Amino acid sequence: MxxxxxxxxxxxxxxxxxxxxxxxxxxxxxxxxxxxxxxxxxxxxxxxxxxxxxxxxxxxxxxxxxxxxxxxxxxxxxxxxxxxxxxxxxxxxxxxxxxxxxxxxxxxxxxxxxxxxxxxxxxxxxxxxxxxxxxxxxxxxxxxxxxxxxGVEVAPSDRLKSIAHLGVRTRDFAFMLHGLTPPAEPFRVELTAPDGGLWAWGPDDAAQRVRGAALDFCCLVTQRRPRAELDVVADGPEAQKWLTIAQAFAGPPGAGR
Structure with missing residues (x-):
């Protein structure tokens, strides 16, 4: 396959x-x-x-x-x-x-x-x-x-991993979309999967870090929920900036929810 x-x-x-x-x-x-x-x-x-x-x-x-x-x-x-x-x-x-x-x-x-x-x-x-x-x-x-x-609540699944991966991969796109220079260094992203496991991207020793629930991260990068409602946090100024502009979809910056 x-x-x-x-x-x-x-x-x-x-x-x-x-x-x-x-x-x-x-x-x-x-x-x-x-x-x-x-x-x-x-x-x-x-x-x-x-x-x-x-x-x-x-x-x-x-x-x-x-x-x-x-x-x-x-x-x-x-x-x-x-x-x-x-x-x-x-x-x-x-x-x-x-x-x-x-x-x-x-x-x-x-x-x-x-x-x-x-x-x-x-x-x-x-x-x-x-x-x-x-x-x-x-x-x-x-x-x-x-x-x-x-008014239906949809249970999260492991299919979110590919969406989270896209969210991570589009980091530089989000910065450029807002007229900003993408960070030179990779970020560490650690997300809790629906089954309680860990999904991770980037080097272990990265200074800029993002962590939280995979479902909430996916909601963030697709702009489906206000950031204040989401279990996603960042360490480092560049990572914190990313969470305010993250966007995994094409097109102009969205207004969010």
Whole structure:
């Protein structure tokens, strides 16, 4: 089993967990507001449908994907919301069916990407495992919005490890996004996994350190919870600054919750 296969398996499981939340949802509940301003449950699923569709396009038709990126350059500040608005207008049964078929096709395509191939994206090109991780992060984060809207508490799983890894890997991206020079030295990040184990990144003797619960760290880097509510702390000024700007997703700095 390849690295991509393992992460795609997690992506599939995360998608199915969210699917179970909305599978039998009455049509009128699809318009329930979520914590994302202006976005209903339909917008959340619609966004995942659109992004899965675009990721699939990157794998299967690079020329068409490049044309899409060019067309988005004129509406860079609104095209994500516009796409969510368009897909959210679909009848719920049709929206759900399209998301299911699209994500299944994407998962199959990700498993078939040859080693070494870089997939085009809105930022730097990425490998299939990185693309799968990004889709896992987004599916989990938007699924959390849906769960919040429905008043459902979702139990954390070991699938968070890939999301936490992405959060660690995007440290420099977050600094640059805010016009700051990334720290020269690696940080030590220690997170308590859902099963009580330890997930760690960086050298043991790093001066800048972050520690806390894996679930809370993932909420921090996806900006799903206010930092004050999270069990994540930092030692060192650069690590403390990172916690105020951490962002694992592409696009401009988010406003947070």
């Amino acid at each position: 390849t690295v991509a296969d393992v992460i795609v398996d997690d992506l599939k499981a995360e998608s199915e967990a969210l699917d179970a939340l909305v599978d039998r949802l009455p049509a009128d509940q699809w318009t329930t507001p979520t914590p994302a301003p202006g976005w209903t449950i339909a917008h959340q699923i619609g966004h995942l449908l659109w992004t899965d569709r675009v990721a699939l396009l990157s794998i299967t038709d690079e020329a068409a994907f490049a044309a899409l990126v060019d067309s988005a350059s004129d509406v860079i500040n609104t095209f994500v919301d516009d796409a969510a608005e368009e897909t959210a207008a679909l009848p719920p049964a049709q929206l759900l069916a399209q998301w299911r078929s699209t994500r299944q096709a994407l998962h199959t395509a990700l498993r078939a990407v040859p080693d070494g191939r870089k997939l085009l994206w809105f930022g730097p090109p990425m490998s299939a495992p990185s693309m799968a991780t990004a889709r896992l992060m987004e599916t989990w984060a938007h699924g959390l919005d849906v769960a919040d809207a429905l």
